[in-house]
Amino acid sequence: xxxxxxxxxxxxxxxxxxxxxxxxxxxxxxxxxxxxxxxxxxxxxxxxxxxxxxxxxxxxxxxxxxxxxxxxxxxxxxxxxxxxxxxxxxxxxxxxxxxxxxxxxxxxxxxxxxxxxxxxxxxxxxxxxxxxxxxxxxxxxxxxxxxxxxxxxxxxxxxxxxxxxxxxxxxxxxxxxxxxxxxxxxxxxxxxxxxx
Amino acid sequence: xxxxxxxxxxxxxxxxxxxxxxxxxxxxxxxxxxxxxxxxxxxxxxxxxxxxxxxxxxxxxxxxxxxxxxxxxxxxxxxxxxxxxxxxxxxxxxxxxxxxxxxxxxxxxxxxxxxxxxxxxxxxxxxxxxxxxxxxxxxxxxxxxxxxxxxxxxxxxxxxxxxxxxxxxxxxxxxxxxxxxxxxxxxxxxxxxxxxxxxxxxxxxxxxxxxxxxxxxxxxxxxx
Numbered sequence: 001x002x003x004x005x006x007x008x009x010x011x012x013x014x015x016x017x018x019x020x021x022x023x024x025x026x027x028x029x030x031x032x033x034x035x036x037x038x039x040x041x042x043x044x045x046x047x048x049x050x051x052x053x054x055x056x057x058x059x060x061x062x063x064x065x066x067x068x069x070x071x072x073x074x075x076x077x078x079x080x081x082x083x084x085x086x087x088x089x090x091x092x093x094x095x096x097x098x099x100x101x102x103x104x105x106x107x108x109x110x111x112x113x114x115x116x117x118x119x120x121x122x123x124x125x126x127x128x129x130x131x132x133x134x135x136x137x138x139x140x141x142x143x144x145x146x147x148x149x150x151x152x153x154x155x156x157x158x159x160x161x162x163x164x165x166x167x168x169x170x171x172x173x174x175x176x177x178x179x180x181x182x183x184x185x186x187x188x189x190x191x192x193x194x195x196x
Numbered sequence: 197x198x199x200x201x202x203x204x205x206x207x208x209x210x211x212x213x214x215x216x217x218x219x220x221x222x223x224x225x226x227x228x229x230x231x232x233x234x235x236x237x238x239x240x241x242x243x244x245x246x247x248x249x250x251x252x253x254x255x256x257x258x259x260x261x262x263x264x265x266x267x268x269x270x271x272x273x274x275x276x277x278x279x280x281x282x283x284x285x286x287x288x289x290x291x292x293x294x295x296x297x298x299x300x301x302x303x304x305x306x307x308x309x310x311x312x313x314x315x316x317x318x319x320x321x322x323x324x325x326x327x328x329x330x331x332x333x334x335x336x337x338x339x340x341x342x343x344x345x346x347x348x349x350x351x352x353x354x355x356x357x358x359x360x361x362x363x364x365x366x367x368x369x370x371x372x373x374x375x376x377x378x379x380x381x382x383x384x385x386x387x388x389x390x391x392x393x394x395x396x397x398x399x400x401x402x403x404x405x406x407x408x409x410x411x412x413x414x415x416x417x418x419x420x
Contacts, residue, residue: 047201059201102352177235177279181328183206 009138011036013071015084016131016195018091020114022083026133026195029084030076033163036134037070038143064184067145067170069132072163081153081164084130088150091115091128105129105149106173131195132168142194147173205329207240209233209275212322212419215296216287226317230324230419233288234280237356240325241274242334244413269413271336273323273361280357285346291319292341310340313368320366324418333418338366365411 013030017023042065046057073081082095090103107113107125115126129147136142148170155164172187179185211217212230219229246269250261277285286300294304296319310319323339342362349355 061203100352102354178206178208181206181208181326183328 007138008136012135014133017087018114018126019112027080029080030073033072033074039068041066069168071166074163087128087130108175133194141192144194145170145190204327208326210324214317215319216290231284233284234277236275237278243272245270271363275359277357291321294319311366322419336363336414339363365413367411
């Protein structure tokens with residue numbers, strides 16, 4: 001790929017979630033009013049050495065990464081957004097309701113695993129992380145964030161158009177933490193393939 | 197090995213033993229089994245404690261020893277578990293309280309030895325710490341949960357469970373024959389002492405003793 005101006009094109013936001021949720025299939029969430037901001041959060045741990053003055057490290061250790069995705073959606077499917085809100089609250093039983101305090105988001109389940117317990121008990125134990133997909137019709141480099149969730153969505157209500165300010169957090173969720181001693185090696189935070 | 201920054205890598209904590217840790221499916225009772233206990237929230241701290249005894253003589257004054265005697269060692273191992281198999285942890289608790297058959301929370305009689313002068317069926321736990329990056333795993337062959345063995349913060353958050361282990365250089369009493377380098381079991385048979393299948397020769401005495409020399413406190417060969 002040579003050097004060029006990078007134009008993503010009109011970016012459709014897609015979401016996909018638990019197989020027993022309202023977004024079991026790849027579903028359009030909506031279009032953004034302005035650019036969608038993807039912020040990668042790399043973490044490094046410094047190793048300080050007295051011989052180097054203990055302030056500027058001579059070496060760093062990579063300590064994984066997260067990501068945040070911010071968008072202001074203006075053309076949005078509210079029912080899809082409601083499902084995303086429920087899942088982001090660890091699979092709350094209804095929109096506006098809360099899960100049990102301490103409910104895990106992934107529940108040691110594989111991606112998109114459904115709830116294993118009847119919703120009537122209030123104990124939803126599926127994998128509630130959402131697959132967040134950003135299309136790239138011009139550049140051809142879509143983003144797929146494997147394990148994301150909404151943090152603090154907000155909107156404005158009035159006679160003018162309503163925008164939904166959505167902040168997504170992305171983490172490297174995994175059920176196999178030790179992985180034979182490899183730990184997080186090879187864990188995908190995002191890729192450029194996209195869910196289907 | 198050249199000088200470099202050293203880090204152990206993701207450390208899996210595994211335990212092996214008999215008693216509550218025995219293989220439940222083995223045909224022979226008391227068969228030890230290796231279990232994964234879990235992963236720690238932070239670092240696993242290994243703190244050996246070496247003991248020495250000073251020899252003082254007046255010629256050297258009252259403060260500084262002229263010679264020091266090595267008096268063995270212990271190891272304290274501290275960890276806070278966050279991704280843990282509670283069933284395995286409770287098995288460790290049972291062994292450490294010398295009640296391998298349970299129930300959890302019960303005690304054995306005061307004074308019950310963990311080793312019981314056996315090798316095959318002690319309540320000691322072989323504590324294994326993997327070392328995928330540094331490639332220097334640690335195995336403490338006679339460990340137990342000690343003093344303040346664990347804390348259970350009960351609430352809605354994921355429980356970090358601090359564990360305090362102690363490892364000792366356990367070695368059971370064995371028969372030895374004076375003048376012979378043997379630790380094999382002896383049998384008293386009609387007044388004769390038999391060691392290694394042979395009667396103890398005249399003039400030699402079989403004694404029941406413990407030798408601390410070469411007792412292993414830890415090694416780098418993980419259990420399988």
